[in-house]
Amino acid sequence: MVDIATRVWNHKWKIDPIVRSLIDTDFYKLLMCQSVFRNHPTKQVTFSLINRTSAIRLAELVDEGELREQLDHIRSLSLTRGESTWLRGNTFYGKRQMFTPEFMDWFEGFRLPPYHLEKRDGQYDLTFEGNWPEVMLWEIPALAVLMELRGRAVLRDMGRFELQVLYARAMTKLWEKVQMLRPLDGLKVADFGTRRRHSFLWQDWAVQAMYEGLGSAFTGTSNCLIAKNRDLEAIGTNAHEMPMIYAALAEDDAALARAPYDVLSDWHEEHDGNLRIILPDTYGTEGFLRRAPDWLAGWTGIRIDSGDPAEGAEIAIRWWRSRGEDPRDKLVIFSDGLDAAKIVELHAQFLGRVKVSFGWGTMLTNDFRGLAPNEALAPFSLVCKAVSAEGHPTVKLSDNPRKAMGPESEIERYKRVFGVGEQVEREVVV
Amino acid sequence: MVDIATRVWNHKWKIDPIVRSLIDTDFYKLLMCQSVFRNHPTKQVTFSLINRTSAIRLAELVDEGELREQLDHIRSLSLTRGESTWLRGNTFYGKRQMFTPEFMDWFEGFRLPPYHLEKRDGQYDLTFEGNWPEVMLWEIPALAVLMELRGRAVLRDMGRFELQVLYARAMTKLWEKVQMLRPLDGLKVADFGTRRRHSFLWQDWAVQAMYEGLGSAFTGTSNCLIAKNRDLEAIGTNAHEMPMIYAALAEDDAALARAPYDVLSDWHEEHDGNLRIILPDTYGTEGFLRRAPDWLAGWTGIRIDSGDPAEGAEIAIRWWRSRGEDPRDKLVIFSDGLDAAKIVELHAQFLGRVKVSFGWGTMLTNDFRGLAPNEALAPFSLVCKAVSAEGHPTVKLSDNPRKAMGPESEIERYKRVFGVGEQVEREVVV
Incomplete structure (x- = not known):
């Protein structure tokens, strides 16, 4: 009725x-x-x-x-x-x-x-x-x-049943990913897919499906409204905009070199525990970690958001060891270009070596690839x-030159200041 | 709300x-x-x-x-x-x-x-x-x-999202069949799947999906309630119970031999046009057609419900020709063991030779094969x-001995009366 x-x-x-x-x-x-x-x-x-x-x-x-x-x-x-x-x-x-x-x-x-x-x-x-x-x-x-x-x-332009089948297919696709993840021991995965979601209702569905399918292995969602409505944990720490703007505000090269650490110093004063997550790649991960002050090695973990994720994690592990930290006490959050198969692979590779967690974005909340003619619904960047x-x-270098942003002359200046050399190009999926 | x-x-x-x-x-x-x-x-x-x-x-x-x-x-x-x-x-x-x-x-x-x-x-x-x-x-x-x-x-025992994905998969599966059928020129297909449907709601969905996907190539449903609710044509003619009971009521072998034709004679009085469809296989198609009175060759068509469907149609075509009828004016309704691939095959084989129509049953309204562990939802016979x-x-022989029914001694008697010899066994899918 x-x-x-x-x-x-x-x-x-x-x-x-x-x-x-x-x-x-x-x-x-x-x-x-x-x-x-x-x-x-x-x-x-x-x-x-x-x-x-x-x-x-x-x-x-x-x-x-x-x-x-x-x-x-x-x-x-x-x-x-x-x-x-x-x-x-x-x-x-x-x-x-x-x-x-x-x-x-x-x-x-x-x-x-x-x-x-x-x-x-x-x-x-x-x-x-x-x-x-x-x-x-x-x-x-x-x-x-x-x-x-x-x-x-x-x-x-789609018919009523065509629409229903479209969502049926998307649901099936997502559920198959959930089933791939279900057997993973000690998995921790959260929804990071708000920004490039197919739609609000679809993200809400995806979050609930993850919760039913994975139980406590699903640690929450970055979306505050969905976290509130579904009584889940809201998840997240900080992003590139902080070092990018701090860097743009720097008065000279010395201040520029200091800027990414100033961000984390301000953050250090405000937050502890799981919120102390380093995002190291804004101006090149290797150099950032090499020059990092010792107090940063005491932080809880690191988020790998560009470049080859396994390589990024290995760099972090070596860095923690070099600073006398035990990587097994540290958290690595993977959040770039993830899909179920990649999660399975990274989980197997780093299980027991560090604490691992996944911030799964676009391929969780917008994997409509193959579901409409001419990929008209596929996510994009x-x-x-x-x-x-x-x-x-502002300037961003990241660990993938295709994700670089800013005027050419400034990019060169930043590369010089942060000692970034050759970088490997990687396709930006989403 | x-x-x-x-x-x-x-x-x-x-x-x-x-x-x-x-x-x-x-x-x-x-x-x-x-x-x-x-x-x-x-x-x-x-x-x-x-x-x-x-x-x-x-x-x-x-x-x-x-x-x-x-x-x-x-x-x-x-x-x-x-x-x-x-x-x-x-x-x-x-x-x-x-x-x-x-x-x-x-x-x-x-x-x-x-x-x-x-x-x-x-x-x-x-x-x-x-x-x-x-x-x-x-x-x-x-x-x-x-x-x-x-x-x-x-x-x-299934969870809420598991259920939703189950139906999502079933919808996707059915829609893929609809898409296989869509390109067929001059296709006529109806839903005959009430008896072994997964559920009423699912049959109702399948009917609507067929209607949206195939338009006028979808000629209607055998289910009266769905035909009424969805403003579709109700489809159907007659079934084996008529000759089976007429035969069981026959007083002697001569009456038994006449019984299948008595059914159609009563039917002939009541109905004309598309309702004059011969169901010839109750006691063997070949013998039934050989001994059929000439007025039956004037009927609109034939329904092939057991045995190899292509062979059954070829038998009917030869029979019509032998009675001076043009098979191109005749309707062949296939209604046994159909799935989309079989429909495509039969449609290609008989297009232009006879009028063809399909009464699609279980694999339209209950194809949940592969969707639950241990095939717990697969249709059965x-x-x-x-x-x-x-x-x-009562006795039924059909064109497939695995579909035969009745006491052994009566089956032998019927085989003798109707001149049924060796039959090829075919797996009864549903």
């Missing part, structure tokens, strides 16, 4: 909003936001959408009016009482009051700042400018909206990055 | 009834029932459930109490006003008032007669005795109940047959 009120209510929506909550975002954005809010509340930054898969001409696929409606809707959102209660009252990584009363007061009054949207060469030029803690919160919803609108443009801070361009 | 009344209402059900309507049955049962109601309203017959897949020990899988509840529920059903209106007002095969006012008056007051249920050797001994037109209507609901209860026994009439055992 149809609930008439629900049906009438549903027909009153002017749009079907993709992002319906300010906490439909990655947990680490909020953690970083709090740190930025305390240390750099008024630094002017620019974030920009970058489609690394230029063959996908987003501005031709996605209607500008629809995109504006979705972005405007996001600007109308504010933190609900329940969301605020959850953030204030929850225990994250065993710690109460992870978010300070000052940050929460600010966040409760927060609305996302204006955006700038233009079409250029078949792509959307979408940028956000303003105070760092405000602008940074656009990243995840902007990506989610673009990804989902592109999917909707494809799904619009869309990012939303800090491109400048206080007028200075 | 949950419709509270619906939820409370749903929780008031004592059981989840499998068969909820007297017209959740095959259309040909109603056509035959009308013929029997007119010609043999008080003949005493016995129908019996026979599990030809003895390895599946139904009485160990299915709880007797649950089975009785379902059967008792079916006995509580009577024709609704809307169902009656649909049967009275509908056009079947272009004909109005297919069902006579006399038959409809009787059917409106009809309830299914008692059943007899015992356990024996791990199987259920389920029989129905009484007036032919009453007892015969047990066949389809009895089969559907047993099939679905066996499925439920397996599904009970359950039938519900007339086993005696007025105290005389």
Whole structure:
């Protein structure tokens, strides 16, 4: 029996909003936001959408009016009482009051700042400018909206049963991955797939399927809203935007060389335990670890987010040993280009040598490869990055030159300052 | 938003009834029932459930109490006003008032007669005795109940997402078949899968998927309730129970030899056009056609339901030619052991030589092979047959000795009377 009120209510929506909550975002954005809010509340930054898969001409696929409606809707959102209660009252990584009363007061009054949207060469030029803690919160919803609108443009032409079979196939595909992972002893895997998910509902389904299929081996989700709704642990630490902006703000080469450690020094003051995770690859992992201060070797673990993951983990293991640490006490979080087979492989390779955990992203929440003609639903490499801070361009080198970002001359300067030599190119899947 | 009344209402059900309507049955049962109601309203017959897949020990899988509840529920059903209106007002095969006012008056007051249920050797001994037109209507609901209860026994232990993925896989499998059939020019295929369906909801889904995927190449469903609900054509003609019971009622060998033609003679009086379909295999196709009266060659077509289907069609083509008929004006309905690949093959082989149509059964509505451990959901060969009439055992020979039924001595007598020699054994899939 149809609930008439629900049906009438549903027909009153002017749009079907993709992002319906300010906490439909990655947990680490909020953690970083709090740190930025305390240390750099008024630094002017620019974030920009970058489609690394230029063959996908987003501005031709996605209607500008629809995109504006979705972005405007996001600007109308504010933190609900329940969301605020959850953030204030929850225990994250065993710690109460992870978010300070000052940050929460600010966040409760927060609305996302204006955006700038233009079409250029078949792509959307979408940028956000303003105070760092405000602008940074656009990243995840902007990506989610673009990804989902592109999917909707494809799904619009499909029949009812064709749609049902599409999702049936996607579910089957995901469940087969869950079954591949189920036998792994001591597996720890979390959902990191918010930014490039197929859709909110699909991510929500994927998270629940992982939970039913893997039980306690599924450690949680990076998505705060889903964590809240499904009573799961919210997972995450920090990201490249911190060293990239700290570096862009550096006054000279000496300050630049110090910048990545300054980030972690600020972080060290705020967090302990499982939140003390090094992200070493922004300007080359090898050099970063070689020059790292000793207190960093005492941190809980490392996140490997570019380059060959096994090689990255081996580098970390050698580094811990060189600093007198026992790698078996350390955590390695793999979070780049993962799929079930890769997880099985890395799990076998590092089991017993370090503590291992996986932050599984796009191939968990958007593996629609092979499910639509011409791969029209396959995920692609869309990012939303800090491109400048206080007028200075940001630079990212990473352990894969194809993921490098920034003006050529600045990239050369950074390579010199951070002693980065030849790098191996690796295909950027998503 | 949950419709509270619906939820409370749903929780008031004592059981989840499998068969909820007297017209959740095959259309040909109603056509035959009308013929029997007119010609043999008080003949005493016995129908019996026979599990030809003895390895599946139904009485160990299915709880007797649950089975009785379902059967008792079916006995509580009577024709609704809307169902009656649909049967009275509908056009079947272009004909109005297919069902006579006399038959409809009787059917409106009809309830299914008692059943007899015992356990024996791990199987259920389920029989129905009484007036032919009453007892015969047990066949389809009895089969559907047993099939679905066996499925439920397996599904009970599955998790929520495991269940969703199970159906996702089944949908994908079926959709791939639909896609195999879509390119076939001039295809005509109908759903004949009520009796051994996985479940009512699944058959309903399969029918809708076929309709969306194949459009007008999908000609309808044998299931009256689904035809009514989904505004489709109800499809079917007649079945083996007619010649089997006519034969069992024959007084001597001469009457026995005449019996299969008497059935069709009665049918000829009642129906024309697409309902004049010969089912020739009850006592061997070759002999049946050789001895057939000439008026039968004028019928619209033939249904091939056992033996090698291509061979059966070739026999029919040769027979029509020998009687001066043009096979291109004739309809061949294939209805035994079909799956998509077989349909593609037969369609190619007979396109342009005869009119071809497919009555697709179990592999359309119950292809859960490979979807549960130990093939616990794979379909199996359950039938519900007339086993005696007025105290005389019935006999079926068919074109496959593995489908033969009846006491050994009677089988020998029938073989002699109908001149059936050596037959090739073929595996009975479902």
